[in-house]
Amino acid sequence: MTHKNKTKDILIEVASQLFRIRGYDGVGLNDIIEESGIPKGSLYHYFPKGKEELAIVAINHTKEAVTSEIQKILARFEDPIKALQAHILQLSEHFGELDISGLPIGTIAAEKYSTSEPIRIACQSAFEDWQSTYVNKLLESGYSEQQSKDLSIVINAMVEGGILLSLTTKNGKPLQVIAEQIPLLLIKK
Amino acid sequence: MTHKNKTKDILIEVASQLFRIRGYDGVGLNDIIEESGIPKGSLYHYFPKGKEELAIVAINHTKEAVTSEIQKILARFEDPIKALQAHILQLSEHFGELDISGLPIGTIAAEKYSTSEPIRIACQSAFEDWQSTYVNKLLESGYSEQQSKDLSIVINAMVEGGILLSLTTKNGKPLQVIAEQIPLLLIKK
DNA sequence: AATATTATAACGACCGGTCTATTATTACAA
DNA sequence: TTGTAATAATAGACCGGTCGTTATAATATT
Numbered sequence: 001m002t003h004k005n006k007t008k009d010i011l012i013e014v015a016s017q018l019f020r021i022r023g024y025d026g027v028g029l030n031d032i033i034e035e036s037g038i039p040k041g042s043l044y045h046y047f048p049k050g051k052e053e054l055a056i057v058a059i060n061h062t063k064e065a066v067t068s069e070i071q072k073i074l075a076r077f078e079d080p081i082k083a084l085q086a087h088i089l090q091l092s093e094h095f096g097e098l099d100i101s102g103l104p105i106g107t108i109a110a111e112k113y114s115t116s117e118p119i120r121i122a123c124q125s126a127f128e129d130w131q132s133t134y135v136n137k138l139l140e141s142g143y144s145e146q147q148s149k150d151l152s153i154v155i156n157a158m159v160e161g162g163i164l165l166s167l168t169t170k171n172g173k174p175l176q177v178i179a180e181q182i183p184l185l186l187i188k189k
Numbered sequence: 190m191t192h193k194n195k196t197k198d199i200l201i202e203v204a205s206q207l208f209r210i211r212g213y214d215g216v217g218l219n220d221i222i223e224e225s226g227i228p229k230g231s232l233y234h235y236f237p238k239g240k241e242e243l244a245i246v247a248i249n250h251t252k253e254a255v256t257s258e259i260q261k262i263l264a265r266f267e268d269p270i271k272a273l274q275a276h277i278l279q280l281s282e283h284f285g286e287l288d289i290s291g292l293p294i295g296t297i298a299a300e301k302y303s304t305s306e307p308i309r310i311a312c313q314s315a316f317e318d319w320q321s322t323y324v325n326k327l328l329e330s331g332y333s334e335q336q337s338k339d340l341s342i343v344i345n346a347m348v349e350g351g352i353l354l355s356l357t358t359k360n361g362k363p364l365q366v367i368a369e370q371i372p373l374l375l376i377k378k
Numbered sequence: 379a380a381t382a383t384t385a386t387a388a389c390g391a392c393c394g395g396t397c398t399a400t401t402a403t404t405a406c407a408a
Numbered sequence: 409t410t411g412t413a414a415t416a417a418t419a420g421a422c423c424g425g426t427c428g429t430t431a432t433a434a435t436a437t438t
Binding site: 007038039040041042045046 | 416417418419420
Protein backbone atom coordinates (compact mmCIF):
# COMPACT_ATOMS: atom_id res chain seq x y z
CA MET A 1 0.00 0.00 0.00
CA THR A 2 0.90 3.62 0.62
CA HIS A 3 1.67 4.23 -3.05
CA LYS A 4 0.07 7.63 -3.17
CA ASN A 5 -1.04 7.94 -6.77
CA LYS A 6 -4.01 10.19 -6.34
CA THR A 7 -4.95 10.57 -9.99
CA LYS A 8 -5.05 6.86 -10.63
CA ASP A 9 -7.01 6.24 -7.44
CA ILE A 10 -9.59 8.82 -8.39
CA LEU A 11 -10.04 7.20 -11.78
CA ILE A 12 -10.54 3.79 -10.17
CA GLU A 13 -12.97 5.15 -7.63
CA VAL A 14 -15.06 7.07 -10.15
CA ALA A 15 -15.03 4.21 -12.65
CA SER A 16 -16.12 1.76 -9.94
CA GLN A 17 -19.07 3.89 -8.95
CA LEU A 18 -20.25 4.55 -12.50
CA PHE A 19 -19.88 0.93 -13.60
CA ARG A 20 -21.81 -0.20 -10.54
CA ILE A 21 -24.75 2.02 -11.35
CA ARG A 22 -24.92 1.92 -15.14
CA GLY A 23 -22.91 -1.16 -16.12
CA TYR A 24 -20.01 -1.46 -18.51
CA ASP A 25 -21.62 -0.47 -21.80
CA GLY A 26 -23.68 2.22 -20.13
CA VAL A 27 -20.62 4.18 -19.09
CA GLY A 28 -18.40 5.92 -21.63
CA LEU A 29 -14.82 6.94 -21.03
CA ASN A 30 -16.02 10.48 -21.52
CA ASP A 31 -18.34 10.05 -18.56
CA ILE A 32 -15.41 8.96 -16.42
CA ILE A 33 -13.28 11.85 -17.70
CA GLU A 34 -15.99 14.34 -16.97
CA GLU A 35 -17.00 13.02 -13.55
CA SER A 36 -13.41 12.75 -12.35
CA GLY A 37 -12.04 15.88 -14.02
CA ILE A 38 -9.06 13.86 -15.20
CA PRO A 39 -8.12 14.18 -18.88
CA LYS A 40 -8.12 11.32 -21.35
CA GLY A 41 -4.36 11.49 -21.71
CA SER A 42 -3.92 10.59 -18.06
CA LEU A 43 -6.43 7.79 -18.25
CA TYR A 44 -4.53 6.17 -21.08
CA HIS A 45 -1.27 6.86 -19.32
CA TYR A 46 -2.34 4.77 -16.32
CA PHE A 47 -4.48 2.29 -18.24
CA PRO A 48 -2.79 1.97 -21.65
CA LYS A 49 -5.01 -0.93 -22.67
CA GLY A 50 -8.07 1.24 -22.23
CA LYS A 51 -11.58 0.70 -20.94
CA GLU A 52 -11.46 -3.03 -20.31
CA GLU A 53 -8.27 -2.73 -18.27
CA LEU A 54 -9.75 0.07 -16.18
CA ALA A 55 -12.93 -1.94 -15.68
CA ILE A 56 -11.03 -4.95 -14.39
CA VAL A 57 -9.12 -2.82 -11.92
CA ALA A 58 -12.39 -1.22 -10.88
CA ILE A 59 -13.98 -4.64 -10.38
CA ASN A 60 -11.09 -5.72 -8.18
CA HIS A 61 -11.38 -2.50 -6.24
CA THR A 62 -15.09 -3.09 -5.64
CA LYS A 63 -14.40 -6.72 -4.76
CA GLU A 64 -12.03 -5.72 -1.99
CA ALA A 65 -14.20 -2.89 -0.72
CA VAL A 66 -17.24 -5.14 -0.46
CA THR A 67 -15.26 -8.00 1.06
CA SER A 68 -13.99 -5.86 3.88
CA GLU A 69 -17.42 -4.36 4.43
CA ILE A 70 -18.90 -7.84 4.78
CA GLN A 71 -16.09 -8.92 7.10
CA LYS A 72 -16.59 -5.89 9.27
CA ILE A 73 -20.28 -6.37 9.85
CA LEU A 74 -20.08 -10.15 10.25
CA ALA A 75 -17.42 -9.68 12.93
CA ARG A 76 -19.77 -7.56 14.99
CA PHE A 77 -22.10 -10.48 15.82
CA GLU A 78 -21.06 -13.83 17.19
CA ASP A 79 -24.32 -15.50 16.16
CA PRO A 80 -24.08 -16.11 12.39
CA ILE A 81 -27.82 -15.68 11.98
CA LYS A 82 -27.76 -12.24 13.56
CA ALA A 83 -24.61 -11.39 11.65
CA LEU A 84 -26.01 -12.27 8.24
CA GLN A 85 -29.27 -10.54 9.01
CA ALA A 86 -27.41 -7.39 9.97
CA HIS A 87 -25.43 -7.63 6.74
CA ILE A 88 -28.51 -7.92 4.56
CA LEU A 89 -30.49 -5.32 6.48
CA GLN A 90 -27.61 -2.92 6.08
CA LEU A 91 -27.89 -3.35 2.33
CA SER A 92 -31.61 -2.68 2.47
CA GLU A 93 -31.09 0.66 4.11
CA HIS A 94 -29.72 2.19 0.95
CA PHE A 95 -33.05 1.96 -0.86
CA GLY A 96 -36.06 4.19 -1.10
CA GLU A 97 -33.74 7.14 -1.23
CA LEU A 98 -32.03 8.41 -4.31
CA ASP A 99 -28.44 7.55 -3.61
CA ILE A 100 -28.50 3.84 -4.46
CA SER A 101 -25.25 2.52 -5.77
CA GLY A 102 -26.19 -0.41 -7.93
CA LEU A 103 -25.33 -4.09 -7.91
CA PRO A 104 -21.69 -4.17 -6.82
CA ILE A 105 -20.51 -6.17 -9.81
CA GLY A 106 -23.55 -8.18 -10.86
CA THR A 107 -24.45 -5.78 -13.62
CA ILE A 108 -21.09 -6.03 -15.33
CA ALA A 109 -21.07 -9.79 -14.82
CA ALA A 110 -24.47 -10.16 -16.46
CA GLU A 111 -23.57 -7.85 -19.33
CA LYS A 112 -20.14 -9.17 -20.20
CA TYR A 113 -19.91 -12.83 -19.15
CA SER A 114 -20.31 -13.85 -22.77
CA THR A 115 -18.26 -11.16 -24.48
CA SER A 116 -15.23 -10.53 -22.28
CA GLU A 117 -13.49 -13.46 -20.68
CA PRO A 118 -11.13 -11.27 -18.58
CA ILE A 119 -14.10 -9.40 -17.13
CA ARG A 120 -16.01 -12.61 -16.50
CA ILE A 121 -13.03 -14.01 -14.59
CA ALA A 122 -12.66 -10.85 -12.51
CA CYS A 123 -16.33 -11.02 -11.57
CA GLN A 124 -16.09 -14.71 -10.75
CA SER A 125 -13.19 -13.96 -8.43
CA ALA A 126 -15.25 -11.33 -6.63
CA PHE A 127 -18.12 -13.74 -6.07
CA GLU A 128 -15.65 -16.34 -4.78
CA ASP A 129 -14.16 -13.87 -2.33
CA TRP A 130 -17.53 -12.95 -0.90
CA GLN A 131 -18.50 -16.59 -0.63
CA SER A 132 -15.26 -17.32 1.23
CA THR A 133 -16.12 -14.61 3.70
CA TYR A 134 -19.46 -16.26 4.40
CA VAL A 135 -17.83 -19.69 4.62
CA ASN A 136 -15.34 -18.50 7.20
CA LYS A 137 -18.07 -17.11 9.41
CA LEU A 138 -20.08 -20.33 9.19
CA LEU A 139 -17.08 -22.57 9.88
CA GLU A 140 -16.24 -20.50 12.94
CA SER A 141 -19.80 -21.01 14.11
CA GLY A 142 -19.51 -24.77 13.91
CA TYR A 143 -21.19 -25.56 10.61
CA SER A 144 -19.74 -28.42 8.61
CA GLU A 145 -17.49 -27.80 5.62
CA GLN A 146 -20.17 -29.02 3.26
CA GLN A 147 -23.02 -27.03 4.74
CA SER A 148 -20.91 -23.89 5.02
CA LYS A 149 -19.99 -24.07 1.39
CA ASP A 150 -23.53 -24.74 0.24
CA LEU A 151 -25.02 -22.02 2.39
CA SER A 152 -22.48 -19.47 1.25
CA ILE A 153 -23.58 -20.01 -2.33
CA VAL A 154 -27.23 -19.62 -1.43
CA ILE A 155 -26.56 -16.53 0.63
CA ASN A 156 -24.56 -14.98 -2.15
CA ALA A 157 -27.32 -15.67 -4.65
CA MET A 158 -29.99 -14.30 -2.31
CA VAL A 159 -28.01 -11.14 -1.70
CA GLU A 160 -27.36 -10.50 -5.38
CA GLY A 161 -30.93 -11.32 -6.32
CA GLY A 162 -32.26 -9.31 -3.42
CA ILE A 163 -30.31 -6.22 -4.37
CA LEU A 164 -31.55 -6.58 -7.94
CA LEU A 165 -35.15 -6.78 -6.76
CA SER A 166 -34.71 -3.84 -4.41
CA LEU A 167 -33.12 -1.76 -7.15
CA THR A 168 -35.86 -2.61 -9.63
CA THR A 169 -38.71 -1.93 -7.22
CA LYS A 170 -36.95 1.06 -5.61
CA ASN A 171 -37.74 -0.53 -2.28
CA GLY A 172 -35.71 -2.15 0.47
CA LYS A 173 -38.51 -4.62 1.24
CA PRO A 174 -37.17 -7.57 -0.79
CA LEU A 175 -33.89 -7.48 1.10
CA GLN A 176 -35.72 -7.18 4.41
CA VAL A 177 -37.87 -10.21 3.66
CA ILE A 178 -34.76 -12.15 2.72
CA ALA A 179 -33.11 -11.22 5.99
CA GLU A 180 -36.12 -12.58 7.84
CA GLN A 181 -35.80 -15.98 6.20
CA ILE A 182 -32.15 -16.43 7.13
CA PRO A 183 -32.92 -18.44 10.32
CA LEU A 184 -34.74 -21.09 8.29
CA LEU A 185 -31.73 -21.59 6.08
CA LEU A 186 -29.18 -21.72 8.87
CA ILE A 187 -30.56 -24.73 10.71
CA LYS A 188 -27.62 -26.87 11.60
CA LYS A 189 -27.67 -30.34 10.10
CA MET B 190 -53.90 -13.47 -30.49
CA THR B 191 -53.39 -15.01 -33.91
CA HIS B 192 -52.60 -11.64 -35.43
CA LYS B 193 -50.11 -12.99 -37.89
CA ASN B 194 -47.56 -10.23 -38.20
CA LYS B 195 -44.51 -12.31 -38.85
CA THR B 196 -42.03 -9.49 -39.33
CA LYS B 197 -42.90 -7.81 -36.07
CA ASP B 198 -42.83 -11.11 -34.19
CA ILE B 199 -39.40 -11.95 -35.54
CA LEU B 200 -38.09 -8.59 -34.40
CA ILE B 201 -39.48 -9.13 -30.91
CA GLU B 202 -38.10 -12.64 -30.70
CA VAL B 203 -34.64 -11.69 -31.91
CA ALA B 204 -34.50 -8.56 -29.76
CA SER B 205 -35.57 -10.57 -26.68
CA GLN B 206 -32.81 -13.10 -27.16
CA LEU B 207 -30.08 -10.55 -27.79
CA PHE B 208 -31.10 -8.31 -24.88
CA ARG B 209 -31.17 -11.34 -22.59
CA ILE B 210 -27.61 -12.27 -23.45
CA ARG B 211 -25.88 -8.94 -23.84
CA GLY B 212 -28.16 -6.44 -22.13
CA TYR B 213 -29.66 -3.23 -23.47
CA ASP B 214 -26.56 -1.16 -24.16
CA GLY B 215 -24.66 -4.18 -25.42
CA VAL B 216 -27.04 -4.70 -28.32
CA GLY B 217 -27.26 -2.24 -31.20
CA LEU B 218 -30.18 -1.91 -33.54
CA ASN B 219 -27.78 -2.99 -36.26
CA ASP B 220 -27.26 -6.28 -34.43
CA ILE B 221 -31.01 -6.84 -34.40
CA ILE B 222 -31.29 -5.89 -38.06
CA GLU B 223 -28.51 -8.24 -39.02
CA GLU B 224 -29.58 -11.20 -36.89
CA SER B 225 -33.21 -10.97 -37.99
CA GLY B 226 -32.60 -10.02 -41.61
CA ILE B 227 -35.25 -7.34 -41.29
CA PRO B 228 -34.34 -3.85 -42.54
CA LYS B 229 -34.18 -0.80 -40.37
CA GLY B 230 -37.11 0.81 -42.15
CA SER B 231 -39.38 -2.00 -41.00
CA LEU B 232 -38.12 -1.80 -37.45
CA TYR B 233 -39.01 1.87 -37.24
CA HIS B 234 -42.29 1.20 -38.98
CA TYR B 235 -43.39 -1.21 -36.24
CA PHE B 236 -41.60 0.56 -33.39
CA PRO B 237 -41.64 4.23 -34.33
CA LYS B 238 -40.31 5.29 -30.95
CA GLY B 239 -37.20 3.22 -31.53
CA LYS B 240 -34.99 1.09 -29.37
CA GLU B 241 -36.60 1.70 -26.00
CA GLU B 242 -40.05 0.87 -27.31
CA LEU B 243 -38.79 -2.36 -28.85
CA ALA B 244 -36.98 -3.25 -25.63
CA ILE B 245 -40.13 -2.82 -23.55
CA VAL B 246 -42.10 -5.04 -25.89
CA ALA B 247 -39.26 -7.56 -25.76
CA ILE B 248 -39.25 -7.47 -21.96
CA ASN B 249 -42.99 -8.12 -21.88
CA HIS B 250 -42.52 -10.95 -24.35
CA THR B 251 -39.86 -12.53 -22.14
CA LYS B 252 -41.99 -11.95 -19.07
CA GLU B 253 -44.86 -13.95 -20.54
CA ALA B 254 -42.65 -16.68 -21.93
CA VAL B 255 -40.94 -17.21 -18.59
CA THR B 256 -44.20 -17.02 -16.65
CA SER B 257 -45.78 -19.79 -18.67
CA GLU B 258 -42.64 -21.87 -18.45
CA ILE B 259 -42.68 -21.59 -14.67
CA GLN B 260 -46.40 -22.39 -14.55
CA LYS B 261 -45.90 -25.43 -16.71
CA ILE B 262 -43.20 -27.02 -14.62
CA LEU B 263 -44.78 -26.13 -11.26
CA ALA B 264 -48.01 -27.78 -12.41
CA ARG B 265 -46.22 -31.07 -12.98
CA PHE B 266 -45.60 -31.65 -9.25
CA GLU B 267 -48.15 -31.47 -6.51
CA ASP B 268 -45.52 -31.13 -3.79
CA PRO B 269 -44.31 -27.51 -3.91
CA ILE B 270 -40.85 -28.52 -2.76
CA LYS B 271 -40.43 -30.97 -5.60
CA ALA B 272 -42.01 -28.50 -8.01
CA LEU B 273 -39.64 -25.65 -7.16
CA GLN B 274 -36.65 -27.96 -7.17
CA ALA B 275 -37.59 -29.17 -10.63
CA HIS B 276 -37.96 -25.58 -11.76
CA ILE B 277 -34.52 -24.58 -10.52
CA LEU B 278 -32.82 -27.75 -11.70
CA GLN B 279 -34.27 -27.19 -15.13
CA LEU B 280 -32.58 -23.81 -15.21
CA SER B 281 -29.27 -25.38 -14.18
CA GLU B 282 -29.30 -27.71 -17.14
CA HIS B 283 -28.58 -24.92 -19.56
CA PHE B 284 -25.09 -24.34 -18.21
CA GLY B 285 -21.68 -25.78 -18.88
CA GLU B 286 -22.47 -25.80 -22.55
CA LEU B 287 -22.22 -22.85 -24.86
CA ASP B 288 -25.85 -22.07 -25.60
CA ILE B 289 -26.77 -20.24 -22.39
CA SER B 290 -29.37 -17.58 -22.81
CA GLY B 291 -28.66 -15.02 -20.12
CA LEU B 292 -30.61 -13.62 -17.22
CA PRO B 293 -34.17 -13.33 -18.53
CA ILE B 294 -34.54 -9.67 -17.72
CA GLY B 295 -32.20 -9.12 -14.78
CA THR B 296 -29.45 -7.72 -16.98
CA ILE B 297 -31.63 -5.00 -18.45
CA ALA B 298 -33.10 -4.26 -15.04
CA ALA B 299 -29.66 -3.81 -13.50
CA GLU B 300 -28.43 -1.68 -16.39
CA LYS B 301 -31.37 0.64 -16.81
CA TYR B 302 -33.23 0.92 -13.50
CA SER B 303 -31.67 4.33 -12.97
CA THR B 304 -31.76 5.70 -16.51
CA SER B 305 -35.06 4.55 -18.02
CA GLU B 306 -38.17 4.61 -15.90
CA PRO B 307 -40.33 2.85 -18.54
CA ILE B 308 -37.85 -0.01 -18.72
CA ARG B 309 -37.58 -0.21 -14.94
CA ILE B 310 -41.35 -0.49 -14.67
CA ALA B 311 -41.51 -3.19 -17.33
CA CYS B 312 -38.88 -5.20 -15.45
CA GLN B 313 -40.66 -4.69 -12.15
CA SER B 314 -43.84 -6.02 -13.70
CA ALA B 315 -42.01 -9.14 -14.89
CA PHE B 316 -40.64 -9.83 -11.42
CA GLU B 317 -44.11 -9.35 -9.97
CA ASP B 318 -45.60 -11.81 -12.43
CA TRP B 319 -43.08 -14.50 -11.58
CA GLN B 320 -43.59 -13.91 -7.89
CA SER B 321 -47.35 -14.26 -8.32
CA THR B 322 -46.79 -17.59 -9.99
CA TYR B 323 -44.83 -18.80 -6.98
CA VAL B 324 -47.41 -17.39 -4.60
CA ASN B 325 -50.22 -19.25 -6.33
CA LYS B 326 -48.41 -22.54 -6.05
CA LEU B 327 -47.71 -22.00 -2.37
CA LEU B 328 -51.25 -20.92 -1.56
CA GLU B 329 -52.60 -24.03 -3.28
CA SER B 330 -50.29 -26.08 -1.11
CA GLY B 331 -51.67 -24.62 2.07
CA TYR B 332 -49.11 -22.00 2.98
CA SER B 333 -50.40 -18.85 4.60
CA GLU B 334 -50.81 -15.64 2.62
CA GLN B 335 -47.97 -14.04 4.50
CA GLN B 336 -45.55 -16.92 4.17
CA SER B 337 -46.40 -17.46 0.51
CA LYS B 338 -45.68 -13.88 -0.27
CA ASP B 339 -42.43 -13.81 1.67
CA LEU B 340 -41.20 -17.07 0.21
CA SER B 341 -41.99 -16.00 -3.34
CA ILE B 342 -39.71 -13.02 -2.94
CA VAL B 343 -36.90 -15.14 -1.57
CA ILE B 344 -37.32 -17.73 -4.30
CA ASN B 345 -37.32 -15.06 -6.96
CA ALA B 346 -34.14 -13.56 -5.54
CA MET B 347 -32.45 -16.95 -5.27
CA VAL B 348 -33.33 -17.83 -8.83
CA GLU B 349 -32.10 -14.52 -10.23
CA GLY B 350 -28.95 -14.62 -8.13
CA GLY B 351 -28.41 -18.27 -8.91
CA ILE B 352 -28.63 -17.75 -12.64
CA LEU B 353 -26.18 -14.87 -12.33
CA LEU B 354 -23.72 -17.05 -10.43
CA SER B 355 -24.12 -19.91 -12.86
CA LEU B 356 -23.59 -17.60 -15.82
CA THR B 357 -20.52 -16.03 -14.27
CA THR B 358 -18.93 -19.32 -13.29
CA LYS B 359 -20.08 -21.13 -16.44
CA ASN B 360 -21.36 -23.85 -14.19
CA GLY B 361 -24.79 -25.14 -13.20
CA LYS B 362 -23.60 -25.94 -9.69
CA PRO B 363 -24.84 -22.77 -7.94
CA LEU B 364 -28.38 -23.41 -9.13
CA GLN B 365 -28.15 -27.05 -8.10
CA VAL B 366 -27.03 -26.13 -4.61
CA ILE B 367 -29.87 -23.67 -4.35
CA ALA B 368 -32.36 -26.32 -5.39
CA GLU B 369 -31.07 -28.54 -2.60
CA GLN B 370 -31.75 -25.90 0.03
CA ILE B 371 -35.37 -25.39 -0.98
CA PRO B 372 -36.76 -27.83 1.62
CA LEU B 373 -35.23 -25.82 4.45
CA LEU B 374 -36.98 -22.72 3.27
CA LEU B 375 -40.37 -24.28 2.71
CA ILE B 376 -40.98 -25.45 6.27
CA LYS B 377 -44.55 -24.59 7.07
CA LYS B 378 -45.01 -22.20 9.94
C1' DA C 379 -55.53 5.02 -55.95
C1' DA C 380 -54.38 4.70 -51.24
C1' DT C 381 -51.92 2.64 -47.73
C1' DA C 382 -48.64 -0.45 -45.65
C1' DT C 383 -44.29 -2.12 -45.80
C1' DT C 384 -39.57 -2.54 -47.31
C1' DA C 385 -35.18 -0.80 -48.39
C1' DT C 386 -31.15 2.20 -47.90
C1' DA C 387 -28.71 6.33 -47.74
C1' DA C 388 -27.52 9.72 -44.85
C1' DC C 389 -27.42 12.49 -40.37
C1' DG C 390 -25.36 14.34 -36.20
C1' DA C 391 -23.74 12.62 -31.87
C1' DC C 392 -20.84 9.99 -29.47
C1' DC C 393 -17.83 5.91 -28.95
C1' DG C 394 -13.05 4.03 -27.65
C1' DG C 395 -8.64 5.01 -28.90
C1' DT C 396 -4.50 7.70 -30.88
C1' DC C 397 -1.55 11.46 -31.33
C1' DT C 398 1.30 15.38 -30.39
C1' DA C 399 2.50 19.07 -27.54
C1' DT C 400 3.18 20.91 -23.13
C1' DT C 401 4.07 21.04 -18.32
C1' DA C 402 5.75 18.73 -13.78
C1' DT C 403 8.66 15.91 -11.57
C1' DT C 404 12.66 13.32 -10.83
C1' DA C 405 17.72 12.06 -11.06
C1' DC C 406 22.18 13.14 -11.25
C1' DA C 407 26.36 16.14 -12.06
C1' DA C 408 28.80 20.16 -10.82
C1' DT D 409 22.25 24.09 -3.86
C1' DT D 410 21.82 24.62 -8.67
C1' DG D 411 21.58 23.41 -13.73
C1' DT D 412 20.05 20.14 -16.86
C1' DA D 413 18.72 16.02 -19.12
C1' DA D 414 15.36 12.33 -18.83
C1' DT D 415 11.06 10.80 -17.68
C1' DA D 416 6.29 11.09 -15.94
C1' DA D 417 2.05 13.12 -16.27
C1' DT D 418 -1.33 16.34 -18.14
C1' DA D 419 -4.02 18.29 -21.73
C1' DG D 420 -7.13 18.10 -25.39
C1' DA D 421 -7.64 18.00 -30.43
C1' DC D 422 -8.54 14.52 -33.53
C1' DC D 423 -9.41 9.79 -35.82
C1' DG D 424 -12.33 6.22 -37.96
C1' DG D 425 -16.21 3.80 -36.77
C1' DT D 426 -20.69 2.93 -34.89
C1' DC D 427 -24.69 4.53 -32.46
C1' DG D 428 -29.90 5.59 -32.69
C1' DT D 429 -32.62 8.10 -35.63
C1' DT D 430 -34.54 10.35 -39.82
C1' DA D 431 -35.58 10.94 -44.63
C1' DT D 432 -36.84 9.51 -48.97
C1' DA D 433 -37.83 6.42 -52.47
C1' DA D 434 -39.34 2.02 -54.15
C1' DT D 435 -42.32 -1.79 -53.86
C1' DA D 436 -46.37 -4.74 -52.11
C1' DT D 437 -50.77 -5.07 -50.56
C1' DT D 438 -55.39 -3.72 -50.09
